[in-house]
Amino acid sequence: MTTEELMELMEERALGYRFLARAFRTAPDPTFIEAVMSASEANADGPLAPFYSETDGADREQLRIDLAADYNQLFLGMSAHPVAPYESVYTSEEGLMMQDARDNVLHTYQQWGLRVPDEFDLPEDHITLEFDLMACLADRTRATLEADEDAASRTEEGDVCSASELIAAQRAFLDEHLSWVPAFCGDVEKHARTAFYYGIAGLTRQQLEADRETLRSI
Template sequence: MTESIPALCEANVSRAAIYRVLASLYFKELSEEQLDHIKGLDFSAFDGMDEEFSAGCADITAYLRRKNSATRQLLAADYAGAILGAGMHDERRATPYESVFTSEKGLMMQEARDEVYKTLLKAHLEVNPNLRVPEDHLSFMFEYLAVMAERCNESLQAGDFAEALENLQIEQSFHRDHLLNWIDAYCDCLESCAETRFYQGVAKMTRSFVYLDKELLNDLTEAVSEMVEDRVAA
């Protein structure tokens, strides 16, 4: 039983790392330091993971390969136009809030925000009120799943398989109800309105990993469920 714990923990570490990279891409305009960090990432480790994910990595890598003194400003402008919707009034932009993509009138601060707020509150992961950003922002959702993956590992390493299973089931429900329900529409929107290959790649990578994580969560939940059953039967 314990032989499988390192493999499960490694999967969760990888999940958390990718979610945090994605969270940083959506939270705000990228700094020079962040761009240098992303440029230095070894995306080859994800080759073969998924065709769309690899395509997204290739777009980002190709764009940053030509990084120069104007790159950060070009990406900041694309972020402002495509994601913040700055200066746009008639066209729909890829504003990263679940409420915008799931509410009837496409407005912020709707039912989805309230549901995500309650989820974060229950997990003691309240968003800093000084940010003045609604809780159903994609960055906060990705950070939530990263933290939950780490908490699952803490339970596994402590031998509390029942708690780890409960954690994974909560993740599955959140992933289904607050990511899968709008990620296609969101990524379609971002890919169509982004002007740089970089953010078009971000859209591809985001969509791909959300779907990949559905399968990863299913596999993790099944494995930990078997561990719980084995312990009960022992």
């Protein structure tokens, strides 16, 4: 793989992770819905295909209301079977929030200089922030390659990291902090009431499986 191809790959991966991060951050607003709908042709055969088929020509405001209701019942506890988007819930023996996974992932964010937005008032092991970190590391890898094939990036502590070390950090984070996501996606699929969130769960699983193979192959 050439340097240019690797840079393009990192850009594509960052975009993919940022899309998923947005999908799980809050209920879709009109701007996000339009962005999703505009990609219907490019994703006609993917996990969101049933959603596109069901919503072709649908009223956008009613669609927003329906998706918000599904988001709320899935992730904000407004149902009998909420799905917690937190690593701790899936990795701690007690299935509780704010456990060791939260402390460990917060340290990782600090190491790489990822700042949790002040308005984000949820536990730091939320799936959105973990996907944001993957996107940030992909961006940093691309920037390092763009500056110089052998250039280096610095962590928050001032440690120098090469592009290969940044890629290794992404492999490690995927294995150590995102291994819970497939089980989470399965729960979303069980309880989603819209084709959108059912499809997002499938898309998330698909991206992580593909990304694991991609990172191993580099």
